[in-house]
Amino acid sequence: MANILTRKLELFGPLSDDDRAFLDSLIDDVVSVAAGEDIICEGENTDHVRLIVEGMACRYKILGDASRQIVSFVVPGDLCNPHVFILKAMDHSIGALSACHTVNIERQRVLEMFERPAIARALWWSTLVDEATLREWVVNLGQRDAKERLAHLFCEMHTRLESIGLTENGKFSFPVTQADMAAALGISGVHVNRALQSLRAEGLVSVGRKEVVILDVAALKTMSQFDPNYLHLTGGKQK
Amino acid sequence: MANILTRKLELFGPLSDDDRAFLDSLIDDVVSVAAGEDIICEGENTDHVRLIVEGMACRYKILGDASRQIVSFVVPGDLCNPHVFILKAMDHSIGALSACHTVNIERQRVLEMFERPAIARALWWSTLVDEATLREWVVNLGQRDAKERLAHLFCEMHTRLESIGLTENGKFSFPVTQADMAAALGISGVHVNRALQSLRAEGLVSVGRKEVVILDVAALKTMSQFDPNYLHLTGGKQK
DNA sequence: CGGAACTTTGAGTCACTTCAATCGGTGTGG
DNA sequence: CCACACCGATTGAAGTGACTCAAAGTTCCG
Numbered sequence: 001m002a003n004i005l006t007r008k009l010e011l012f013g014p015l016s017d018d019d020r021a022f023l024d025s026l027i028d029d030v031v032s033v034a035a036g037e038d039i040i041c042e043g044e045n046t047d048h049v050r051l052i053v054e055g056m057a058c059r060y061k062i063l064g065d066a067s068r069q070i071v072s073f074v075v076p077g078d079l080c081n082p083h084v085f086i087l088k089a090m091d092h093s094i095g096a097l098s099a100c101h102t103v104n105i106e107r108q109r110v111l112e113m114f115e116r117p118a119i120a121r122a123l124w125w126s127t128l129v130d131e132a133t134l135r136e137w138v139v140n141l142g143q144r145d146a147k148e149r150l151a152h153l154f155c156e157m158h159t160r161l162e163s164i165g166l167t168e169n170g171k172f173s174f175p176v177t178q179a180d181m182a183a184a185l186g187i188s189g190v191h192v193n194r195a196l197q198s199l200r201a202e203g204l205v206s207v208g209r210k211e212v213v214i215l216d217v218a219a220l221k222t223m224s225q226f227d228p229n230y231l232h233l234t235g236g237k238q239k
Numbered sequence: 240m241a242n243i244l245t246r247k248l249e250l251f252g253p254l255s256d257d258d259r260a261f262l263d264s265l266i267d268d269v270v271s272v273a274a275g276e277d278i279i280c281e282g283e284n285t286d287h288v289r290l291i292v293e294g295m296a297c298r299y300k301i302l303g304d305a306s307r308q309i310v311s312f313v314v315p316g317d318l319c320n321p322h323v324f325i326l327k328a329m330d331h332s333i334g335a336l337s338a339c340h341t342v343n344i345e346r347q348r349v350l351e352m353f354e355r356p357a358i359a360r361a362l363w364w365s366t367l368v369d370e371a372t373l374r375e376w377v378v379n380l381g382q383r384d385a386k387e388r389l390a391h392l393f394c395e396m397h398t399r400l401e402s403i404g405l406t407e408n409g410k411f412s413f414p415v416t417q418a419d420m421a422a423a424l425g426i427s428g429v430h431v432n433r434a435l436q437s438l439r440a441e442g443l444v445s446v447g448r449k450e451v452v453i454l455d456v457a458a459l460k461t462m463s464q465f466d467p468n469y470l471h472l473t474g475g476k477q478k
Numbered sequence: 479c480g481g482a483a484c485t486t487t488g489a490g491t492c493a494c495t496t497c498a499a500t501c502g503g504t505g506t507g508g
Numbered sequence: 509c510c511a512c513a514c515c516g517a518t519t520g521a522a523g524t525g526a527c528t529c530a531a532a533g534t535t536c537c538g
Contacts, residue, residue: 061378064464069381071374083367086360091371091469121325127366128322132330134373139300139308141380142425145493177516186381191494193518209503209516225303230330384525416484430526432486448484448535 003027004053007164008077009122011233019116026109027053030101035175039094039102040080048104050080055100056175060183061092070184072133073097073157073176077164082123085110098175098210125232132230141186144224146195149185151224154205158214159228170214174207242266243292246403247316248361250472258355265348266292269340274414278333278341279319287343289319294339295414299422300331309423311372312336312396312415316403321362324349337414337449364471371469380425383463385434388424390463393444397453398467409453413446 002010006023009015015023030053033039039050039057057074071092074080080094085107105113114120133156140152161172178196182189199205204220206213214220241249245262248254254262269292272278278289278296296313310331313319319333324346344352353359372395379391400411417435421428438444443459445452453459 059374061374063378063382067382069378071377083363086364087367087471088473089468091471092374124322125325127370128326131366131370131373134370134377135298135300135310135331137377138310138373138380139302141377142308142422143302143306178518179516183381188495189516190496190518194494197518229328232326232330234327417486418484427527428484429486429528433526436486 001165004077004164005051008126009119011163012122012125013118015118015122019119022112022116023119026105026113027051027103030103033096033100033102035096035098035100037096039096039100040090042091042093043089045089046081046084048106049082049084049110051103051105052076052078052080053101053103055096055098056173057094057096057100058176058180058184059092059094068183069186070180071137072130073184075157075160075164076166079123079126082127097180098173129230129232132232136230146185146187146191147198148224149187150181150192150195150199151204151220152226153181153185154212154214155217155221155224155226155228156231157212158217159226159231159233163231163233170217172212173210174212175210240404243316243403244290247365248358250402251361251364252357254357254361258357261351261355262358265344265352266290266342269342272335272339272341274335274337274339276335278335278339279329281330281332282328284328285320285323287345288321288323288349290342290344291315291317291319292340292342294335294337295412296333296335296339297415297419297423298331298333307422308425309419310376311369312423314396314399314403315405318362318365321366336419337412368469368471371471375469385424385426385430386437387463388426389420389431389434389438390443390459391465392420392424393451393453394456394460394463394465394467395470396451397456398465398470398472402470402472409456411451412449413451414449 001007002020003024005027006015006020009023033055040046042061052074054076057080058070059072059074060068060070062068074094080102081090113123136156140149144152157174158167158170158172161167166172176184178192179189182192185192187195196207200207204214204216204223206215220226240246241259242263244266245254245259248262272294279285281300291313293315296319297309298311298313299307299309301307313333320329352362375395379388383391396413397406397409397411400406405411415423417431418428421431424431426434435446439446443453443455443462445454459465
């Protein structure tokens with residue numbers, strides 16, 4: 001099986017053996033990050049790009065006082081800061097939700113990635129999908145109530161993880177506390193708890209400590225008006 | 240004065256005279272769009288990139304029933320669909336809020352843009368700023384109350400428009416109805432009205448039919464915790 | 479001048495919030 | 509191996525920001 005970065009980039013389109021070998025060569029020294037640690041902090045400016053190989057992280061911003069908004073979840077195959085050579089500083093932080101394995105890709109190697117047209121296009125695609133996902137999050141926060149937001153989030157995570165082979169019969173790892181979900185969905189922790197109970201009572205999901213099982217995918221998609229188009233997965237190699 | 244596209248791209252970094260002349264050459268046949276018309280529809284797949292030269296538009300998504308979420312505002316100098324050669328179809332629509340002047344840039348010319356390193360980098364920057372702006376919108380919808388959301392939106396629009404020379408003493412054109420603001424901020428139209436009155440009563444803004452005047456920039460930024468870092472404007476030529 | 483679109487106002491309701499306490503699981507040190 | 513400590517999940521109750529419905533007032537435009 002190809003490495004996780006290759007798997008992700010091939011969602012956009014097939015890569016040559018040479019490109020695949022090149023991507024394999026990028027993943028050599030793995031750095032572990034403990035759950036709860038920050039992988040990159042707002043304001044930071046590093047000289048390398050960080051790839052998540054295993055585990056889950058989140059991008060978040062802290063407001064003056066204490067409130068925190070998670071703006072996206074980062075899963076294996078995602079680059080934390082592909083823009084590092086364009087922008088001067090991170091405008092948000094990235095924190096590990098579970099123990100994560102990461103890889104640092106040095107500046108020179110990143111430039112080599114962009115010199116390979118198929119890889120460069122896949123990276124463009126990846127950035128555009130991230131942007132489209134943020135648009136969908138704005139819709140989620142702006143138009144849906146608490147239960148629908150949760151349902152939509154579960155649908156999104158399931159679809160994303162499924163595309164890279166990290167689900168099994170509707171089940172996927174989701175090491176996210178209710179407080180984290182609250183920070184992602186813009187609602188209070190207490191309310192997340194109640195919305196979750198309601199989804200469980202309807203037999204739609206089973207949410208355990210660090211994993212989620214979607215019991216009725218179709219119903220969950222319907223109730224949250226989930227339309228996977230924004231993930232733009234149809235262009236490349238599908239499962 | 241340079242054309243609007245050049246002015247925007249030079250926010251990232253200076254361009255050569257040759258690049259500037261090239262960008263000038265792109266703006267030849269202007270297409271007008273009336274207020275209320277769609278410039279691009281969800282699902283569409285065009286063969287050219289559309290640039291806004293004058294007027295204001297918005298990106299939005301419609302949910303099943305009738306609810307609508309505006310996910311960003313498009314101002315002069317912005318490209319509607321820079322990703323047209325990567326993604327198969329638009330995942331959102333773009334509607335004109337006022338009468339707009341637009342320019343179509345043919346596929347070949349777009350490819351030429353990307354062959355010019357300084358322009359290509361500026362386009363990359365522009366995409367990344369759009370993404371960062373979406374993150375900030377998620378924060379806005381997730382963490383701030385109605386009044387703060389409005390204040391933050393005004394600060395953002397002022398800063399963006401100021402960077403391309405479209406403000407004057409805190410005043411800028413904003414042809415957006417209260418119903419539109421509601422669709423952008425995820426609150427009801429009635430509530431926008433009341434929040435607006437509150438901001439006016441505090442002497443922070445003066446909101447007219449099609450324009451906004453910020454009376455106390457500092458106070459508005461403070462109350463909405465507006466931090467312009469996410470717009471990444473400090474890298475290039477500032478006013 | 480008339481109508482359409484937008485803004486403003488009032489009143490009643492509800493989704494979600496905050497505060498606060500309890501329960502449960504998990505890891506750690508004695 | 510047990511007991512404590514901690515973190516996260518759950519529950520209850522009271523408060524409120526924002527919603528809906530509905531009507532009236534205003535501005536714009538043909």
